Amino acid sequence: MEAMTTGPIDQCEIKADGTWVTIGIRDAQLLRKTQIRCKACAGRIRVQMKFTAHPSPYFMHFAKHDGCRNTPHLFSGVSSRHPEALE
Numbered sequence: 001m002e003a004m005t006t007g008p009i010d011q012c013e014i015k016a017d018g019t020w021v022t023i024g025i026r027d028a029q030l031l032r033k034t035q036i037r038c039k040a041c042a043g044r045i046r047v048q049m050k051f052t053a054h055p056s057p058y059f060m061h062f063a064k065h066d067g068c069r070n071t072p073h074l075f076s077g078v079s080s081r082h083p084e085a086l087e
């Protein structure tokens, strides 16, 4: 059986009244906001669903960035802000 996890990232930031607010991935999925950013690099992300026996949401960066620890398979080891960071 597959473990029921949402992976290492389960939070993101959305803009509410001009400020970035941290929310959980499941809330982000329900809100369907277009402006969602990564907490680590501030890059724009979207919520995708994994269609497995236990469907779970996960984050996907619109543009890949090797300075983001939220994408371990790409991470260069040095954290840096996304070149197209949402302000």
Ligand SMILES: [Zn+2]
Pocket (backbone or CB within 6 Å): 038, 039, 040, 041, 042, 043, 061, 065, 068, 069, 070, 071
């Ligand atoms: Zn990121």
